[in-house]
Amino acid sequence: MSIVYQRPEVFTNEYMKYCGGCGHGIINRLIGEIIEEQNWKEKTVIVWPIGCSVYADKYFKVDSICALHGRAPAMGTGIKRSCPEDLVIVYQGDGDMVSEGMAEIMHAGIRGEKFTVVFVNNAIYGMTGGQMAPTTLMEQVTTTTPYGRKQENTGNPVNMAEIISQLEGCYYSERVAVTSPANIQKTKKAIKKAFQYQMEGKGLSFVEVLSPCPTGWKMKPADALKHINDIVVKQYPLAVFKDLGRGEKQL
Amino acid sequence: MSKVFMQGNEAFAEAAIRCGCKYFFGYPITPSSEIPEYYAKKAPSEDLTFVQAETEVSAFNMVAxxxxxxxxxxxxxxxPGFSLGCEAMSYMSAASLPAVIVDCMRPGPADGEILGSQGDYNQLTKGGGHGDYNTIVLAPYSVQEYADFASLSFELAEKYRNPVVVASDGTIAKLMENVELPKKNYEFKRSDWACDGMNGRSHYNDITTCGDGPEQWEHFNITLQQKYQTIQQNEQRWEEINTEDADIIIVAFGSLARVCMDTIKIARENGKKVGLIRPITLWPFPEKAFEKYEKTNTKFFVTELNAGQMVNDVKIAVNDKNRVEFYGKLGGITPTPIELYQKLCEIYP
Incomplete structure (x- = not known):
């Protein structure tokens, strides 16, 4: 008997506090696998956000710091400038990044900070109980858009991977989704590529991951995955928006 | 060591560089801007990292x-910038991060004016942000003391793993004086608790300010308060001038204490026994300086460039509010020594 699948060595024994069907656990695991495969454990610092992944510092046997809401890119700037040889991972959700921390992420991109941002977009505030985020889809029902999101009062969803790719300081920007085994492998490949660019000293590398929130969306886990594949990708297409490593300036 | 003629902000920046502060993150705001400008200018030759942040919110978080x-x-x-940074001050205090923040006070509230003021006293000494926390606050009265506080502030920050604020103001920031700068003598050593990548360290570090249930968070807070009590016990600093025989003691800090040094001379020349207590640490407030006056009739004249903030701490320290009087100036006007003497005579004829 050979072991084909096990808990990554960089994971602690802590149980994950995510809801059933949540995508964070998958994305956390992918990060753990890459760190382990590339032997980067010794030089990794992960900056965690405020949101559903706020306790993720407890899951990893690497240096971890929990930032204030929205401020992870600013804190990541301080850390990366101090330790340029380290792999600095800034992990953010959509409420954290696109609402509270829009200035911090935009200016990290404008300055071309040489760290990686893993942006988990589930189009809702999960931890606070399912309120509207700037990424919430039109007509989506949340606790603060009980009649569906309307443009008149709340504007439109924000496509971060596209926006960040427009900045000169961005080296790589891709949107992926953790909705199927194939898509999970694509996500892993994207995050790994982003980490590699960082370790080569390139500019901001940005991976947006569409992630299910069955609790917030009030859907069964399988339906939430189908919802991403059928509906969410229409607003947030899966694509590489910038990859200067491929000699490709813009999509 | 020879002295150099320097502006307060530039002297502080140069002293901080010599004390091994190689990282500066800031957002321009009068009257503090010479400090970021000095770092920007010296960055290539001194191997410094200077980042002009998009907001003070970011600058404080980069420092964190x-x-x-x-x-x-x-x-x-x-x-105005410190108000934006208060979120991170609360964070750094909870996370036990040793950072130094300079607040060049100017008259508020809101945008206000850009001259000397002491209106941030309550904000700096009572926390300022959310939750139960304190930061050590040092208030220089001269360019020399401002420069000296560069080293002291980092030493205190690292000793207690707590943010330290240097509370200068528009006057001390812009003032030019002769100053003796510190020698370069800082040697960096990795900290066992830091999140700088394990890089050979046998354990991983986790810095978080998120509670894990009320019992855990109560314990966390009690531990934090114990640290503050230790700081209050050990780090009260003040200067006394002519207090031994004084009937009246002026209490003033920072730039206004400078003016009061001349006021007590005028008073003595006019036969009034007046002394001065100059708090150097605004937090912890130097309560010990007032202990010996508890059972005396010594009168206190508190003067500040605000509407009366430190005066409340003096009343608590003296433990007799009837012996504590206040005179304040608002808007950025610093009173003259004679004006203060006249006020003192009006209050205590």
Whole structure:
């Protein structure tokens, strides 16, 4: 008997506090696998956000710091400038990044900070109980858009991977989704590529991951995955928006 | 050591560089801007990292980031910027991060004016942000003391793993004086608790300010309060001038204490026994300086460039509010020594 699948060595024994069907656990695991495969454990610092992944510092046997809401890119700037040889991972959700921390992420991109941002977009505030985020889809029902999101009062969803790719300081920007085994492998490949660019000293590398929130969306886990594949990708297409490593300036 | 003629902000910046503070993150605001400008200018020759942040919110969080790696970093701002930074002050206090923040106070509230003021006293000494926390606050009265506080502020920040604020103001920031700058003598050592990547360290570090249930968080807070009590016990600093025989003691800090040094001379020339207590640490407030006056009839004249903030701490320290009087100036006007003497005579004929 050979072991084909096990808990990554960089994971602690802590149980994950995510809801059933949540995508964070998958994305956390992918990060753990890459760190382990590339032997980067010794030089990794992960900056965690405020949101559903706020306790993720407890899951990893690497240096971890929990930032204030929205401020992870600013804190990541301080850390990366101090330790340029380290792999600095800034992990953010959509409420954290696109609402509270829009200035911090935009200016990290404008300055071309040489760290990686893993942006988990589930189009809702999960931890606070399912309120509207700037990424919430039109007509989506949340606790603060009980009649569906309307443009008149709340504007439109924000496509971060596209926006960040427009900045000169961005080296790589891709949107992926953790909705199927194939898509999970694509996500892993994207995050790994982003980490590699960082370790080569390139500019901001940005991976947006569409992630299910069955609790917030009030859907069964399988339906939430189908919802991403059928509906969410229409607003947030899966694509590489910038990859200067491929000699490709813009999509 | 020879002295050099320097502006307060530039002297502080040069002293901080010599004390090993290689990281500066800041947002321009009068009257603090010479500090970021000095770092920007010296960055290539002194191998410094200077980042002009998009907001003070970011600048303070960048400082938190560099402090979390165990390196010396700071920012400088004024009241409006400090208000934005208070979120990170609360964070750094809870996360036990040793950072230094300069607040060049200017008259508020809101945008206000850009001259000397002491209106941020309550904000700086009572926390300022959310939750139960304190930061050590040092108030220089001269360019020399401002420069000396560069080293002291980092030493205190690292000793207690707590943010330290240097509370200068528009006057001390812009003043030019002869100053003796410190020698370069800082040697960086990695901190066992820092998040700088394990890189050979046998354990991983986790810095978080998120509670894990009320019992855990109560315990966390009690531990934090115990640290503050230790600081209050050990770090009260003040200067006394002519207090031995004084009937009246002026209490003033920072730039206004300078004026009061001349006021007590005028008073003595006019036969009034007046002394001065100059709090150097605004937090912890130097309560010990007032202990010996508890059962005396010594009168106190508190003067500040605000509407009356430190006066409340003096009343608590003296433990007799009837012996504590206040005179304040608002808007950025610093009173003259004679004006203060006249006020003192009006209050205590």
């Amino acid at each position: 980031g560099v402090a979390a790696t165990g390196k010396r970093g700071m920012t400088a701002t004024s009241g």
